[in-house]
Amino acid sequence: MSDLLPEDVLVNIIGRxxxxxxxxxxxxCKTWCTTIDAHNLLRMDLLPHSVSGLFINFNELSMSEFLSRPSKGPAISGKFDYLPSAGQVIDHCNGLILLHECVVNPATRQWALLPPRPSPNMPEHFCHGMYLVFDPTLSSHYEVFLIPQVSYNSNLDPAIEELEWPPSPCIVQVLSSRTKLWEERLFVREGEAAGNVADIRLDFQAVQENAVYWRGVLYVNYQSKFIMRISLSNDKYQVIKPPVDFEWFEFENESRLSKNLYLGKSEKGVYCALRYPSTVSFSIYILDESDGKTEWIMKPHYYLGSQGIDGPGPWTLQDINYNWDTQYEDSMEEKFEWDSDSDNVVENRSNGGYPCLPRIELLGFHPYKDVVFLSDTLRRGLAYHLDSSKIQDLGNLHPTYYGTEQGIQPFLLTAFPYTPWRGWFPEDT
Known part of the structure; x- marks a missing residue:
């Protein structure tokens, strides 16, 4: 049909x-796929198209902080005071937020409790990571996946340590909002395992694990040791190695290797940001899965020095852990949309990537622009444009009094760029 019909006629037919x-x-076929993507036919109006803020998890703080920008329409609050219990954000997917006990839409203040999780059907010292999948272009319902993991323990049975990991088939507990039940799904591995249990055992200091949902596939960052690519359409998975070998990233006083790799999605698909410890440089890789291959394509190295910026910015930290009893509202008399191209552009004070302040942290990717969000010394939020190396100051992201309490080690755990979605909620359908 694609050979017989002009492109505009084919677009008219498929679009119906x-x-x-x-x-x-x-x-x-490839022609149909290219035509649908080029003309944005896949009901992209159902997906959120803007980033309204960043949910940020800090060590020792009980709730996620929300760094947001003023925008037209109702203000979005990261304070979940309308829930039975609040806590830190575990995952985010297309406008829905996953907490330990519920799924939330912060833009509409709708939420649904998760049913009790099933008892783990696995040996001792194994655990689960929780990940959210939601695609309003396909369904009004979400799914929550419990991916098995190997916990940190130095006294595992040697026979268990020799087992390959991930196993095949891999038993995954999946909750569907359609049935409100946890059910087992078996995912069969294609290709080799990442190693054995002893190789993959989690570091007790690990602080960063995240996932990306992209076109029917869930990509799980398994503590920077490998990427687990889970195809939801055929119940198969494969192991993807990270862009580089992390063994040589053993820097003094910085052993949290998982903080150095952030998996995300952006303009061209699945991205990976790699921060080099104790330097001010980082790299970006894009996953190329064309023609049946799986390959990381490296973009140039990027350098970023400490900017030394102070004062207010266009984004505002809601300071939820400090101001829990304060009702959040946009304080600006005239609301405005953040200009992601020109607002608060600052000079990049890079020193060429030589060792300097090791506190540049990865916060995530803008889902529709080649932009990565960064933290400068846990105090300023920055937007770094990958094509032009232009930097925009977002504003203060440091919670009030954070790090001044005795016994608290201040560092960033995870962050999630939040794309608001004001559509229906599964509980209402």
Missing amino acids: LAPRYLAISRCV
């Missing part, structure tokens, strides 16, 4: 399909 069949049509 229902969202689910339109998504399926992407898999018919």
Whole structure:
């Protein structure tokens, strides 16, 4: 059909399909896939298109902080005082937030409790990571995945340490908002395992594990040791090695290796940001899965020195842990949309990547622009444009009095760029 019909006629025909069949049509052939993506036919109006803030988890703080920008429409609060219990954000996917006990839409203040999690069907010293999947272009329902992990323990049975990991089949507990039940799904591995249990055992100091959902596939960052690519359409998975070998990233006083790799999605698909410890440089890789291959394509090295910026910025930290009893509202008389191209551009005070302040942290990717969000010495939020190396100051992200309490080691755990979505909620359908 693509050979017989002009492109505009083909677009007119395919564009009349229902969202689910339109998504399926992407898999018919490369021409259809390219046509649908080039003309944004996949009901992209159902997906959020802007970043309204960043949920940031800090060590020892009980709730996630929310760094947000003033915007048109109702203000979005990161304070979940309308929930039975609050806590830190575990995951985010297309406008929905995953907490330990519920799924939340902060833009509409709708939420749903998770049913009790099943008892783990695995040996002692194994645990689960929780990840959220939600794609409003395909369904109004979300899913929560419990991915098995190897906990840190120095006294594992030697026979267990020799077992390959991840196992095949891999038993994954999945909750669907459609059934409100946890059910087992078996995912069969394609290709080799990442290693054995002894190789993959989690570091007790690990602080960063995140996942990306992209076009029917869940990519899980397994503590920077490997990426677990889980295809939800055929119940298969494969192990993808990280862009580089992390063994040589053993720097004094900085052993949290998982903080150095952040998995995300942006303009061109699945991205990986790698921060080099004790330097001010970082690299960006894009996952190329064309023609059946799996390869990380490296973009240039980027350098960023400490900016030394102070004062207010266009974004505001809601300071939830300090101001829990304060109702958040946009304090600006005239609301405005943050200009992601020109607002608060600052000079990049880079020293060429030589050892300097080791406190540049990765906060995530802008989902629709080649922009990475960074933290400068845990005090300023920055937006770094990958194509131009332009830097924009977002504002203060340091919680009030954070790090001044005795016995608290201040560092950033995880962060999630938040894309608001004001559509329906599964509980209402």
